[in-house]
Amino acid sequence: MKKDTLTLRRWLAARARQGGVWPRIAVLAGSASTLLLFVQAWAIATVAQHMVIDEAPFTSLAVPLLVLPFAFIGRGALAWLKTEAGTHGALLVRQSIRHELFQRIGELGPLWARRQHSATLGNRVWDQVDALHGYYADYRPQVMLCVTIPVLILLAVFPLNWAAGLILLITAPFIPLNMAMVGIGAKQRQQAQFREMTRMSRHFLDTLRGLPTLKLFGVSRAQADVVHEVSENFRTRTMRVLRLAFLSSTLLEFFSSLSIALLAIYIGFVYLGHFDFGTWGRELDLFAGLFILVLAPDFYQPLRDLGSHYHAKTEAEAAAEDLMPLLESSAVNGSNGSDWPVPECLGLTLENVICRYPGQQVLALDGVSIDIRPGDTLAVIGPSGAGKTTLLNLLMGFLSPEAGTLMTHDGTRIDALAPEAWQHAIGWVGQHPAILSGTLADNLRLAAPDADDKAVWQALEDADLAEWANALPQGLATPLGAGGQPVSGGQARRIALARVFLRQAPLILLDEPTASLDRDSEAHIMRALARLKPGRTVVMLTHRLDLLQLADRVLVLDRGRVRAVDTLDALRTRHDLFDATRFVEDSHA
Template sequence: MPTRNESDLWLARQARHGGYWTPLAIVAGSAATLCLFAQAWAIATVVQRMVLDEGRLSELTVPLAVLPLAFIGRGALAWLKSETATRSAIGVRQALRRRLLDHLAQRGPLWARQQHSATLGNRIWDQVDALHGYYADYRPQVWLCLTIPLLILLAVFPLNWAAGAILLATGPLIPLNMAMVGIGAKQRQQAQFLEMTRMNRHFLDTLRGLATLKLFGVSRQQASVVHHVSENFRHRTLRVLRLAFLSSTLLEFFSSLSIALLAIYIGFGYLGYFEFGAWGRGLDLYSGLFILILAPEFYQPLRDLGSHYHARSEAQAAAEDLMPMLADEHAAAPAQADWPVPERLGVHLQGVSCRYAGQRHPALDDIELTLHPGETLAVIGPSGAGKTTLLNLLMGFLSAETGTLTTDAGMPIDRLPREAWHRAIGWVGQQPALLPDSLAENLRLAAPQADERALWNALEAVDLAEWARRLPRGLATPLGEGGQPVSGGQARQISLARAWLRRAPLILLDEPTASLDRDSEARVLRGLARLKRGRTLVVLSHRLELLQLAERILMLDEGRVSALGTLAELSAPGQPLAGLDRPANDEPEPAGDRAHD
């Protein structure tokens, strides 16, 4: 686990993403102090001239005009400080979220599948949001705690060195109090984050299994468990808030005590008991009132820092959780700076073995395979044979432990930029992701710049254009929840249309006809027949109709190649598919088995 110093250094490095907004906030806060000087001068001058000098109203024109301008100036600068500090925090949070999402994309779905989605969501949203107070409030306030008291001391010492000494001596009481409170605040904040993650995970698991809980009649029992978990989080949160309120109370006490001490000195100076501190001139009404007006503002930055100190503890706790996740984001870049995607692409695997983290046995073991450009390869085998692993390897989500994986031109795939390699790949899975958006935007996931004509051509290619024309708003019709219902076959056809639009030379398909009725299956097969022209396809399937589309069939068993050849060769007498006259397995593989395939 990172130490406090490491988390502080990490938080300081992230501040660069805030740009110039943080310096602007510091300048605005410091400039507000200059307006305070003008305000204090105007008030002290008016009182001095009216009470002791018995001046006329005409002599007070300048200070009376300066007073409202100083008020307005302080208000405007306070708004500017708050606005610029907030923009700095937003910039940092947006940059961190981009890095986290990029990191998830680099790790790939295999790594993400091993993480709890509630934990990932908590890190990307809640933990990053927990940094807002640090960059919007605490960090600018640290600098203002240096500039504002220094400016006030420079204004007070020429008038009365004793008052300046009192301010200088009592000021450190507030930071000392913050340091003592901060030790416990960080620990409580970490406990709150842990409880929040636990509550999010439990609530998400409950929602996912709600139908099962209802069927077994235990949903009410689970409601009490959810109540218990949420109560634990409430108690953790209240402990953090209690400490924050206690800290604010102590800060108010010390600052009030310090101001009272200064007021006592000035009062006894007016009574003639204290004759030191005024540089031998005596303490007049103007100087005393000017100093008393500035005194609360001397402690105010320190009090504000104390009230924001819990934001530092919260940010430290969040940083300690985020740092390990981003620790390896700066991996060495591939030697190949860029790679133009070819029109036709083949892949060669030579002695490739790979295994999943924590597994003793390899998921693929000594695979020798040449996938020719424009070829369609069907991959079959029992559950756990390594079919899905082969797709993950080809997509770059899993690295080869031994052996080499190259293009048909001899370029090692692990040396290619991952973004460039992914541009060369099209993907059609069993459960295509559909966004709650229009049909057009769902298609443009594969080709953001595609025009309407290209979208219709893709729909025609996958036998879906007629359905799209019957939609209420055509391509602009929203899909999914709250929009147009989409069947499993139509979702699969939309996924094929994306692959068509992408124009990728290598298409990977995972059981593209699984769980479809005969009519939907026939439509998908017609779309695949058109999609394969000029492209290299790797298809995971047991369906005879799909095997007939393939030039060769690869059979895997326990991660090894058990057979490789054409359908005619493998279905000959004595061969593994001898007598094949129907689909070898009409049922899709269980999701739990596929996760380890």
């Protein structure tokens, strides 16, 4: 466990570099504030010494009285700068980690993401990354200030009174010891809180998704009681963490107040003549005693602040324990072949490919061998669980074969290419195309960020969508997605096709491109596909007879194995299969 904790701390420390110069500015601002504290203490002690002991004229107090407000204002400004610098540094770190998380999730692909609960992923990307804020904004800069500020104050106190400096030096460790005692259980409680938060998020999201079903079966009120119980469990764990934080703050205040009181008692006894040690052989005047007492609270203040931010450290370590394995794990594919040029024509060869999903015993693809020539259109059919989606995931680079080889028509092994290089050669249309919050142009330029308006309009024309786009209130600048222009299922499918036209990829993968569409929308898709085919290699999953007639060959899969690869007309005569033609015609009906 100790080794794991050290690993987490090293990981957190390494990420601090992403904060740029802001953490250093925070430490410099805190240290400069201590130097102004010396000016402030000198002004207060000088005024008291001149007025009470020396009975000096008021004119002699002009300099300290003028300096004092500037010292107060300067310390306030530096405190603001310290807070702002820490916040900016923490923001940069969080943005960097969040960017890495999104990039890593993209590398792992949709297969991995689908195995994760969406609430768990959201908790990692948002809540757990945000949990790092206090660590980088407050705790780490405060660790440095806990060294610099006490050292500066001791350097100022020891020449005036070594006994007072010794009291400060001896009593200071009580605060870190208290933090260590509190920190023993803080991390475990924070981890339990994170787990409960994830559980609550998952439960609440599942309840929202299933609300229509719950209402129809009349169990929504009973489910509300379950949601209440889950939220109460989270509240209880949160209160445990807060109780520990408040207990820590109370103990820190107690020890620092006790230490300051001890120092004040010593100085008081020196003034009464009961103690005569610690003064370096000279009398302790009012100026020196008051100067030391003004500095004493700020000697303990960095340690108290560190204690109040200590829960941020335990919170960050608990978050890092979940984030670190995801960010530090190796990529699914190597980075060789990142400069692979996308060819104009692309064929594929699969030789005895075997695929298995993680944690599964049954093979998803079992010895699949097929040759897809450049420019061919291959339709893939088969019953549910036959391996059709697995084949698409393999071709998209989201799933690596357990055995066998997958290569291009010219012999380039796809597993030797970087995933992003291979995916640049692919155009993709799924059953549920993603429509992001943004304009129509933004949604289309996902496929080709540098495309001009002319190319975008041509893609819309090819996808049979130009008439609809022209009728939009703002044309290409019309917002889509949440709060924007509503998009039907057929329109979303044609937007996805327009992206494929815009991308100009040599390999097109289609997953049921006309599924769940009305006759009119299906006709639009069919016309667009007819324009898309020439010069491209197309692999499509379908149960529609009309789409099968567009294919040069049909691949029949069953339980992960190839049952047949032939033309549609040839398959009609193969009654030994499950009559592929009838299967497609029935599903169409």
